[in-house]
Amino acid sequence: MRELMNQLKYSWKVLLHPIDGYYELQYQGKGSILSASILFAAFYVCEIAVKALTSFIFNLSGLKGTSPLQLLVYTAVPLFIWMLSNYLVGAITNGQGSFKSLYISTAYALLPYIILSIPLALLSNALTDAEHSIYSFFHFVIMAWVVVMFYLQVKETQGYEIFEALKNILLVLFAAVLIVVFAVALYGICLQSYSFLIEFFREVLAFD
Amino acid sequence: MGRKSIIIIPILVLVSMLAGAGAVFAQAPYPSYGIGPDKHLFRIQTPYMPVRVLGTKLYEKNETGMLTDASGLNNPNDIFIDGSDSIYVADNYNNRVVKINDEGLILQQFGTGEGKQKLKAPEGVYASDNGDVYVADTGNQRIAVYSADGHWLKEYKKPGDVSLKNVMFAPIRVSLDARGFLFVVLKGSNQGIAVLSPEGKFQGFFGRNKTEMTLIDKLKRKLYTQEQVETSSNQEAASVSDLFIGSDHYIYTCTLNVTEGQIKKLNTKGEDLFKDVDMKVSSRFIDASGGLSIGDITVDSNGIIYSFDRNSGLVLVYDNDGQVLAAFGTKLTGNNYIIGSFGVPVSIAVNSKGMIYVADQTYNGIHVFKPTEFMNKVLTATNLYNNGDYAKAKPYWEDLLKRNVFYYKAHLGLGGIYYENEQWAKSMEEMKIAENQQLFSDAYWQLRVIWIQRNLNAIAASFVLLAVIFYLLNKWKRGKLKRMKEEQP
Structure with missing residues (x-):
């Protein structure tokens, strides 16, 4: 329990000194599967809270037209594909990261959003459309910080050089697209073969 | 009890029959829609009831005052309704213009005589305030003018202006502005509406559509040589299909098969007030794949715009700001000839009672619709609201919401009224429902x-408090550091 608290407290270090932070996450066991999972859960809660709390001016639909399950799928699936393709690309380009370390470091890369998105959502309630630029600015800051964190995550966890990391991120994104295409194709084939089997048995066994 | 009901029921039936067609139909035989903030159509109660298809048979009064049959409409092309609700029809194949009343009785015929007054396949008609009738005499390539009693007055031929040299002068629509200048839509002309002075002098083109450039066109323009650009097709601006000059002196035009600017509200300088308005509607109910194709347009004295979409067979009623108030009707399928199922709708007009007339060439007649109580309330509320009469408009919007909670225009109206009454919180509530950020x-x-303003003191006090806290914290931190430094060596 104490160890877990220390692992979560370590978030500050990763947030403010990401290069050292990721290094120690990777090689000194400062994070664990459990702490990472808690951060993922916090990210999911933040997603819902942002939709529920952000002012109507910046948030047309709110929680209408979505469900907790849908949001879960929309957050979990892209993150999982990111981790998977990151791992697969790393495996063929001399990356140092194991799947476990990628799982942990990805969770810590979401920290800026986890910490700042809810305060921004609350702040938005004090703003009108005239101050739209203020809201957009902070929103941009959070997103840019997350992007930087993701970049450093790949770089430090896999042990890449600066440009090697950029190149690998492009490869990872390409692999992610391939994974999605493959998954859709597989789904289609499964659907086809299912209906084929049904038709087949209907013909052969004449059962309705 | 049994005996009483036997008597009462036939009386009820009789009463409902006497009350006219509107009372018999609970629901019109065509679908009706409202439109949401996301431009999606949803079903609402019938805004317009079917009345009849007018003009397939016409009647004449002979000298003795007896009614006799006259030949019905044949390929009607344009209709116009004057201040006394008489209907003028450009009866294309019959080479005439007829002025009829609401029951199909011919009040006057134009262009049936010989010589100069004879019309040839007229496609447009307009009646000025003093009763003169202007006919777009397409076949004779002129505008012919008749007096109210059918006498030929004058004609406007193609003006001898150099800018009209390569233009075919085949008018299909004509209208007059308050100065008596003629606005003429020419067949297939993409230069805009030709404007003529009352003396017939050419004044220039007006309201020309811009060329719609797709991404491919832009790319072609970059890559092609000058010669290729000039010879490649698909570069022409769409031609205006109809115009209407409203009592507010705005010039309304519409255009077929364009992706934006389907309806324009132009001021005298030619600036479009609907430049930023999205006219599109989208729905799973209708085939909107072809986009909106507005064939004809009319505007009532309050600035409400009536038009129809040729692709989906929808009659569309827009408010002064170009927002859809109601839509109804459908496309004719097979031989299912029912009023409100449009074959080839060509022209729309509205009379002083708000009744809508849509000329349809497949029927060789005019579909007539009457606004229901619901629609009358929508129109009254919209007009009161636009005139700034918020207190009077409020009960109408509230009543509409009782009839249809999804009618979002009512929320928008109420929100606006609350805003004017400085009830900010209530206004916010309505605007949120209307999804207007x-x-x-x-x-x-x-x-x-x-x-x-109310909490100014508290805000100022909390700022001071925060400053004090920060100051103390800083001091404490510095003291701590100092002590640590002192301890270290």
Whole structure:
């Protein structure tokens, strides 16, 4: 329990000194599967809270037209594909990261959003459309910080050089697209073969 | 009890029959829609009831006052309704213009005589305030003018202006502005509407559509040589299909098969007030794949715009700001000839009672619709609201919401009224339901000003408090560091 608290407290270090932070996450066991999972859960809660709390001016639909399950799928699936393709690309380009370390470091890369998105959502309630630029600015800051964190995550966890990391991120994104295409194709084939089997048995066994 | 009901029921049936067609139909035989903030159509109660298809048979009064049959409409092309609700029809194949009343009785015929007054396949008609009738005499390539009693007055031929040299002068629509200048839509002309002075002098083109450039066109323009650009097709601006000059002196035009600017509200300088308005509607109910194709347009004295979409067979009623108030009707399928199922709708007009007339060439007649109580309330509320009569408009919007909670225009109207009455919180509530972020924000801005004014002291006090706390914290931190430094060596 104490160890877990220390692992979560370590978030500050990763947030403010990401290069050292990721290094120690990777090689000194400062994070664990459990702490990472808690951060993922916090990210999911933040997603819902942002939709529920952000002012109507910046948030047309709110929680209408979505469900907790849908949001879960929309957050979990892209993150999982990111981790998977990151791992697969790393495996063929001399990356140092194991799947476990990628799982942990990805969770810590979401920290800026986890910490700042809810305060921004609350702040938005004090703003009108005239101050739209203020809201957009902070929103941009959070997103840019997350992007930087993701970049450093790949770089430090896999042990890449600066440009090697950029190149690998492009490869990872390409692999992610391939994974999605493959998954859709597989789904289609499964659907086809299912209906084929049904038709087949209907013909052969004449059962309705 | 049994005996009483035997008597009562036939009486009820009789009463409902006497009350006219509108009372018998609970629901019109065509679908009706409202439109949401996301431009999606949803079903609402019938805004317009079917009345009849007019003009397939016409009647004449002979000298003795007896009614006799006259030949019905044949390929009607344009209709116009004057101030006394008489209907003028450009009866294309019959080479005439007829002025009829609501029952199909011919009041006057134009262009049936010989010589100069003879019409040839007229496609457009307009009646000026003093009763003169202007006919777009397409086959004779002129505008012919008749007096109210059918006498030929004058004609406007193609003006001898150099800018009209390569233009075919085949008028299909004509209208007059308050100065008596003629606005003429020419067949297949993409230069815009030709404007003629009352003396017939050419004044220039007006309201020309811009060329729609797709991404491919832009790319072609970059890559092609000058010669290729000039010879490649698909570069022409769409031609205006109809115009209407409203009592507010705006010039309304519409255009077929364009992706934007389907309806334009032009001022005398030619600036489009609907430049930023999205006219599109989208729905799973109708085939909107072809986009909106507005064939004809008319505007009532309050600035309400009536038009129809040729692709989906929808009659569309827009308010002064170009927002859809109601839509109804469908496309004719097979031989299912029912009023409100449009074959080839060509022209639309509205009379002083708000009744809508849509000329349809497949029927060789005119579909006539009557607004229901619901639609009358929508129109009354919209007009009161636009005239700034908020107190009177409010009960109408509230009543409409009781009839249809999804009618979002009513929320928008109520929100606006609350805003005018400085009930900011209530206005925000309505604007949120109407999904209008801008107007919600406007109301919230006012609310925030009040909140800040009320709590100015508290806000100032908390700022001072925060400053003090920061100061003390800093001091304490420095003291701590100093002590640590002192301890270290």
